[in-house]
Amino acid sequence: MKRTVKMIPPLASLGLLALAVLGCAQNPATGGSTFTGGLSQAQEIQIGRENHVKIIKEFGGVYGTPALKRYVSGIGQVLAKTSERPGLNFSFTVLNSSRINAFATPGGYVYITRGLMALADNEAQLAGVLAHEIGHITALHHAQRHGQALLANIGLATASIVGGRHAMQISQLGMVTLLQGFSRHNEYEADRLGIRYMSRVGFDPGAMAGFLSKLRSASRLSALHRGESPDKVDQFNYLATHPAPAARVKRALALARQGNVKNPITARRIYLSKLDGMLYGSDPKEGFIRGHAFLHPTLRFAFSVPEGFRLINSSKAVYAFGPNKSRIILDRPSKPTNGSMEHYVSRVWGGNMRLRNLETLSVNGLEAATATTQMKTNNGAFQARLTAFKINTKTIYRMIFLTADADTNRLATDLRRTTYSFRKLATAEAARLRPLILRIITVQRGDTVESLARRMPYSDYKLERFEVLNGISRKDQLRQGQQLKIVSTN
Ligand SMILES: [Zn+2]
Incomplete structure (x- = not known):
């Protein structure tokens, strides 16, 4: 969002010249003259298609039975047919992620997560989310953003770019750019268009505001839950890309009142029947948090953290946030080692650190090694304890305990217990984890x-x-x- 705001002055000063070179079209959805960034529909579709597989992979795969996929896609297609781009081939994908998220990429690709579906209360709310994303596509918001990013890259002097170089710059922007949030103006516009499509189909247009309110309470709960964890753990959630300030809920409500829908469809009972039996929270292949324990039935390991520590799972690591910014981070290095764990801790992992108290341990039958070091961070001086556990020659896990100097002694016993809780999960125990x-x-x-x-x-x-x-x-x-x-x- 910051980036978009920054780009407005140079855009305005470019005036007609840039618009003439990069393309400007009358947009049938917004009615206005829209800066398209020079993206043709074929280029839009190409960007969407190229990123489709990457997005599915990043968000845990496609979720759902054929019936569920047909259900979501059916609602999306009906909405898209009422839009200003009925000829565009839209696709709607449910992602196997517990995060609450929805987004669109150019060319008609719309995604929602099963986490978002679980939060919605009825079909009209789901329709509101899909219609909003369709709105981003019909209003050419991606093209506008790509156009701006392109301008940022090439500057005024090279305003004459054409052909190959142009195409290359687009692909370099990559998935991160695609998933970035839009400006507030774009969000309002997508809401307005979404409510238009919902009304045309006959959905209760008030459901858009209803779902935005639900998102606000979900985000309050996750903030409460997260305690002091960094935002980056949750960087791909819906509110990161779609801020829902109270003002947005109000506007959506006001727009809904204008839409004159007779006997509006809410379809709560049908919608809830589709949710019955849906996977909720982590997929077994990501591992489970159960109270103070983390158990991974697929990778087959488990450990537990002390009372007062809150576990958070991400794709890269498992975090536990404790008192006074103390934390535990568990991850799996991509390059294991053939040597001993003592060698790994002292030479590979801690090779550039001043380590103390290096020792070899046996933890539930696993070879392990541990050492301590001092670390300076933005939050002050911390003691770091590094511990590595060897599962086999291909797999090791490593755990870092960070404690503020003043807390190190007090937490020592708790953290020692955490070290000794690390274990392999037996096949039978893994199978019992539902x-x-x-x-x-x-x-x-x-x-x-x-x-x-x-x-x-x-x-x-x-x-x-x-x-x-x-x-x-x-x-x-x-x-x-x-x-x-x-x-x-x-
Ligand atoms: Zn949006």
Whole structure:
């Protein structure tokens, strides 16, 4: 977003010259004269197609049964047919990621995660998300951003670029650029277009604002949950690319009131039936957090962290955030070693550090080695304990404990326990680890928000998680027969 704001003055000063060279078209969606960055529809489609496989890989693969894929795609196609680009071949993909996210790439490629589907309460909310992404594509927002990025690269002097060089610069921008957020103006425009498409199909246009509110409460919960973890752990979530300030919710509500839809479709019951049995949270191939333990049924290892530490799993490492900025980071180096763990810690990993207290350990039958060093960070001086565990010649895991100097002694026993908790998972134990799934339950007499929340298999924030998942409050009176989502292990 910063980048877009910065680019406005040079763009404006370029005036007609740049527009003439790089292309400017009347946009049927926005009605305005739109700067296209010189991208033709064929180039748009090419960019979208080239990144399709990479995006699927980055976000855990494609999720869902053929029926679920058909369901989501069907809603997307109906919306896209009402758009200003009905001839463009849109595709809608559900990604196997527990993150809450949705985005579009040029040429008609729209993506949503199963994490986002789990959060939505009805078909109209899902339609709102898809319609918003279709809006980014019909309004040529990518082309505008690519155009700006191109201008940033080439500057004024080379405004005469054509052909091959132009194409090369586009591909160099890569996936990161594609997934970057849009400007606030673009977000509002995509909301406005999305509400237009929803209304044309007959969906409740108020569902767009409804889902934005749900996103806001989900992000408050994850902030609470994350404690003091760095934002980068969650850099690919929806709110990072689609900020939903209160003002955006308000605008979406006002727009929805203008849209005159008779008997608007919400389709809650159908939607919830599609969610029943859906994988929730981590896929077994990413590993599970269970209270203070981390268990990886596919890579077959487990360890636990002390009370007061909160575990967070990411694709690169497992983090545990503790008191006073203390933390534990576990990862798997890409280059293992043939030598001993003592050799690995002292020569390979800690080769450039001043190590102390180097020793070899045996941890649950695994060869391990550990040493300490001092580290200066932005947050002050820390003691770092480096520990490496050898599974076999191809696989080692390494753990870093960072503790502020003042806390090192106090936390020493806890962290020692964490070291000695690292173990291989037996086949039978790995097989018993079941992923969490979403179940749709019918409220019975006597059920309350609190009593249902207590059934969720979490050690913390049960009530808050249940409230956010269902978009309800603990003060709400439940109706007998009402359907709600719950997280379950079976
Ligand atoms: Zn957006």
